[in-house]
Amino acid sequence: MRPKRNFTGVVLVLFLLAVTLGGCGKNTAGQVETPRVPVEVAPVKRGNIAQLARVTGIVQAGATVQVMAASAGKIKSVLVDVGDKVSRGQVIAELENSDLEARLQQAKANLEQARLGLDQADARVKQAEVKAELDETNLKRTQALFEQGAASQQQLDAARTAAAVSQEDLAVARAALAAAQAQVAAAEAAVRQAEVALENTYIKAPVSGEVAARLLEPGALAQGAVVTLVTSGERQVEIGVTEQDVNYLQPGREVTVEVPAAAESLKGRVASVSPAADELSRLFKVEVSLVNAKPAVRPGMAATVIYTTRQVKNALLVPKNAVIKRGAQDVVYTVVEGKAAGRVVTTGIADDKNVEIVKGLTDQDSIIVKGQDFVSEGQPVEVVNGGAGA
Template sequence: MTTSLRALPLPNAIGLTTMLLLALSLAGCNGKKAEDEKKKEEPAIPVEVAPVTQGRIDAAYRGTATLEAENEATVMAKQGGVIEQVMVEEGDRVQAGQVLARLETDKLRFELARAQADVDRLEQDFTRLKSVYQRNLVSREAYDKTQYDLAAAHAAADLATLALKEAQIRAPFDGVVSARFIKRGNLIQANTQAFRITQLDRLRAAIYVPERDIDKLKPEHDVKLTVDAYPDQVFGGVVMLINPVVDASSGTVKVTVRIDAKQSTLRPGMFARAEILYDRHEQALLVPRDAVLVEDAAESVYLVHDGRAQRRPIKVGYGDAEHFEVLDGLKLGDQVVTTGQSSLKDDAKVDVVQPLKAAPATAAPATAAPAKAS
C-alpha cells in the first residue's frame, strides 16, 4: 500500500509564520528593554570638574640650587701666639676692620721697643757721621754703611709695628660671624683659621642647566625661588652670569642667579627650587594640570557633556605648577575632569561633585601659642 504525504493546510502555514514573527518581535523588544534597563542601571562615577580659563602663563626652566653667600671669607691669624681675648661669638654682626680677637702682645711690644731703640741709636750715629763726612774726615764707605744700617733698623721697626698690629684679628668686611674656630687660651700658629665671616644680605645660587636649554636663557631673566623653610613664600632673583663653557662631564652650563638683597629671611646653605622665566603668554587658554592625561607622549582630557565623559586629545604648550597652556582641542569654558579620571572610559556616565571646602581656621587664644624668639 502506498502512503502519500499531504501538505499542511494553507491557514495553518500562515499561522505558524505569524507566530514566528511575533516571537522574534517580542524577543527584540525584550532585548531593547533589557539594554535600556542596563543603561539606566549603569552607575555614575563621581568626578570633579573645572573650566578651561584664559590668563597668563610663564615659560620657565626649573631646577634646584643651594644658596651661597656672595661674600664669605675665612679669617686667618696672621701671627702665632696665645689667644688672649675673643671679642665676638657666632651670629654677631661685625663691621669691616672690627677687632674679633687679640693675641698676647707682651713679647711683640718688647721687640718693637728694641727695634725702635736701634733706630734711635743709629739715627744719632748717622747724624754725627754725616757732619764728619761733610768735612772729609771719614770715608764714604763708613758713611754709606751707617746709612744702610739706619734704613734696615727702620724696616725692622716697621715689621715689629706690623706684627703688633696683626696680633689683633679683624673682620675683612661687614657681615655676620658664621663660625668661630678659636678659644681663649689656645696657642695658634700663623695662617691658622680663626673665624668665618658671611654677608647674609648678598646671596647667589648656581643652577646647572642642560646645554640644550641654554639658548633660552639670557642675563637679567627673572627667577622665582622657593625654600622648604618658607613653603608659602616666593622669593625673587635675576640671572647674573651664564658660564660660557659647557661642563663636558655633565653636559651642563652653570647659571649664576643673584638674589634680591632685601629678602633677609633667606640664609646661605638653604636648598632652593628655582624657576628661570624666559617667556610669557598673556592670553593663553589654561587647563588645570591635574586634568591632563599623558599616554605614549600624547596628551588628552575628559570633557563632561550631558552627564557623560568624552575623551578629547589636546595639544599643550607651556606649563607651570598649576596649569598647562592649551594650543588645540579645547575652547574657553569647557568643563574638564580634574579628579576621578583614572576610573573613566569614553562615554562613561559621571556624577559631578563639588570639591570639599576647607573649614575656616579657628584662631587659637593668645596664651595657647608659645612666644616666638625675636
C-alpha cells in the first residue's frame, strides 16, 4: 500500500506544479497549455481467476448427530449405551431382518439356478454351431458330387434340408442363450437389492463420537433417531449459505477458515450440507470441520469461511482499481496520442486483486493502472513508467 500512496502524492505535486507553471505562461497560440497528468500503464493480461465467497459463522466444539435407520422396521437390538465411545461405521443397532436374510438366500439360489441355465444354454449353442458347420460342409460336398453325377437329386435335397434345419436350431439355441443371460442379469440385480435391504437393517455410526442419548429400545418401530452421538472435541464452524452457493460446498471439499480472535488461518473441510433451506432465512446450513485447530481456536469465536465459487480460465484480467465507475458504466482508461481515452467495459468475476473483463478490451491493449483517478476523457497524460500508449 505504501508505493500507491507515494505515487498518489507524486501525482498531486506534479499536477499542481503543472497548473502553476501553465498559469504563468501561454503557448504560441495564446492559449493556456493543459497540464499533463503523470500515469503508469500496464498491458492487459490473461490468466485464471476464481471468485471467493466469505461467510461468517461461530466456532463450535464437536457436533450433535441424530442416528436414524435407513429403512423402516422394528428394532431388534441396540448395541450401545449412553457414554459409550463408537467409531465411524460401527454397528450400533439392528432391525428385525430374518425375512430379509431369507429373501437374500432365495435370491442367491435363484442366481445359481440362472447361472446353471446359462451354462446349459451356452453348451447347446456350441453343439448347434458344430452341427450347423458339419451339415454345411456336407451340403457343399454333396453339391460337388451331384455336379459330377456321383450323387442323386434326392441326396442333394436331403443335405440341403439338414443344413437348413441346423441353421434354425442354431438360431433357436442363440435366442435361448440371450434369454438365459437376461435371467442371470435379473437374478444378480435381485441379489444386490436383497443385500442392500439387509444391510440397511444394520444401523451404523456415521461419525466417531460418544453416545449422548439412547432414544429407542428393542421392540419399538424405527421412527426418528435411535441414538444421539456427540463428536469428541472436533472444532466446527456452522454457516448459512445461499442457494446460489450451496452447490459449491459438497461434503469433503476443503475451504479456508479465518479466526481473527485467535490470529489463525487454517484449513476446513465441509462435513455436512443440509438438504433443504431454512424456511425463514432461506439459507442452507453447512457444517465445516476445522483441520488441526489449535487450542487458541475456542468455541464461540467468530470465524470466516472462505471458498471458491465461479472460476474462469484464460480470462482477460486487469487490476480492480483500474476500473472506474462513471455513472452506471465501468470504464478503464487507455492512452491514445498522449491523452486519456476511456473504454467502457463489461466486467465478470473478481478476486482480491484482479477483475475479469468480458467485453471492451483485448489482450493487445494497455491501460492506465496508476493515476486513473485523476484523469478524464481527453486529459493530456504523461506515461512515467516507460510504457507506451496505444
